[in-house]
Amino acid sequence: MTKPTVNIPFNEMQDVLYKLLLKYKFSESKAQLMARVFAENTLDGVNSHGINRVPLFIKYVKEGIIKIDTEAEKAETFGSIERWDGNHGPGIINATKCTTRAIELAKTHGMGLVALRNTNHWMRGGTYGWQAANAGCISILFTNTKPNMPPWGGKDSRIGNNPFIISIPRESGHIVLDMAISQFAFGKINEYKLKGDKLPYPGGWDADNNLSNDPEKILKKERGLPIGYWKGSALSMILDMLATLLSAGNSTYKVGLKAFETGVSQIFLCIAPEVFNDKNIQETLLNEIIDYTHDVEPMHAGDKIYYPGERTLQTRTKNLKNGIPVSTEIWNTVLSLM
Template identity: 25%
Template sequence: MTLPLRFDWRKLEKFCARVFERAGVPQESAAIIADSLIQADLRGVESHGVVRTAIYLKRVEAGRMDPAAEIRIVNETGAMALIDGGNNFGSVIGTKALQEAMKRAKDFGVGIAAVKGSNHFGTGAYYALKAIAQNQILLVMSNASQTMPPTGGVRPFIGTNPLAVGAPAGEQLPFILDMATSVVARGKIIVASQKGEAIPLGWAIDSDGNPTTDADAALAGSVLPVGGPKGYAISMFIDILSGVLTGAGFGKYVNNMYENWEQPQNVGHFFIALDIDKFIPIDVFKSRMDDYIRSLKEEPKAPGVKEILIPGELEFRQTDRLKAEGITLPLKVVEELAEIGKRYDLELLEAAYQTT
């Protein structure tokens, strides 16, 4: 039998949630984790999608993540809270932090939730979309383990530390910026390696500092900062807020989820929520956003350009398409998920569109 490669997103999400439950993750947390992974795949960010299921489970099984850990507020005053995730799942901790930031924004206009003791928390857009649904603007950032050299260096020292920003609109699509501070997220190189594909020149260097198109050589070397010194500086700034300020790991003290099996990752995050109604009425804001976006899209286009897009627009279209057509996964990921399903007495093929 040929394994299917295309899956119904709802059924695949249900499969993943059940896997995490049977691995000992509380039901509510399992649902959040599965939702985070599927939303990443739907938006076309497959490096943060169900491909992460196996490594998440492996870290739980090895005792390197604790799905039962209490997520605690350890310091708070007015608009801010410092949260210790206790080494729980990153997306579960991130969801708690988002809720705290939004709640405080409702009271004070701005809410800040800083996080230590966390793990990989998925895509920043996952949280930005939830804030937008509550008529709030969100800035969220996270540090990550060493994958990128400082400008002028060869060896990885800082992470691809991502930044996401979300703002609602009215009739227009919302603004969603979700970016790594590297030219590309390291997860995309992992996906290329799994597919046996080359990567574009300029994404990474090998362990000797030479540019490479070999995904495996890139994984042994370093990804490069976007915009050279500017991306490096932004990554360092995110590390200061997410790591140095929170008490989480920073720089070389953020542990790699794939390589360090002795210690927790101790990732840090930083959430800033703004309640729009505390600035101007939400209807006025949305109308102004619509005017802004329409005006931008009416700008003269360069030769060969059919349409000017706003950040996040391609991902919204991708989501609509994949919800209708199904999520296509690499064969290696399908085989991995099928094996995980067998281990927990679950059938992956039930989520497939075709089983020929």
């Protein structure tokens, strides 16, 4: 049974979240930034890493897992590569700061990489892809997580769904790929649970080791299905290795030893495309690829082919006009925290 939703205007959601974060003693500037990001994530249709995540975020704050008075600081410099320590501060603040720094390094050197350790969940990874694209940079970003998928052929979760983002700036609409290495991000699985819906495809294993599209059965043991089966399993491992090695931080194994998901490792790589001195043809090259894929005949009449990020822009426009659809249960929970 589909559960009730309510439409909330973007400005109202942002204002409620700002006041809520002030209540929990965040500075005005941090409260403003986080309220905006939580609200924008929800505006873009990613409720799972927007408004739906707010109650858990506040729980982590109350339990001292997220340190409200700390943020990422530079630990080591290697030219255009830097290591930063998140000091267990808010993931949104740390990721925004490290993306900004990677952009600065890219503008100076052509390419910049910031490897971040000891940070918290960054919510929607695509936020920082959009940030880089808005600054005119290509970005490649990823994070490790707690163990929530079994390596291919295994029973127990030993690898993370390690979200992976690539963004490319484009005058007529940025290209932003934002995907977990699981078939469905766990926040998305929980979103289906809140709606009372089944997943459209199998998303993980149930307690009897059967693939399932039932969100409640998958969430019971948190054993997600890797994208591409064994290929996704291998990709998860590689991303974890790179994030851990480059940041000198925690691996998925170490994160999994903690009672809560904290102290994760993240990578922020930015490239300034202007260094190639061919800006006049870059848009043409991108449009060539987009037009070629748009032009394919769909398998089902009425369907349309999208490039990564295209539907996000459509959702953003629709929700600004009509209000953002939110689970009534979640919205009431957020208001009860005020």
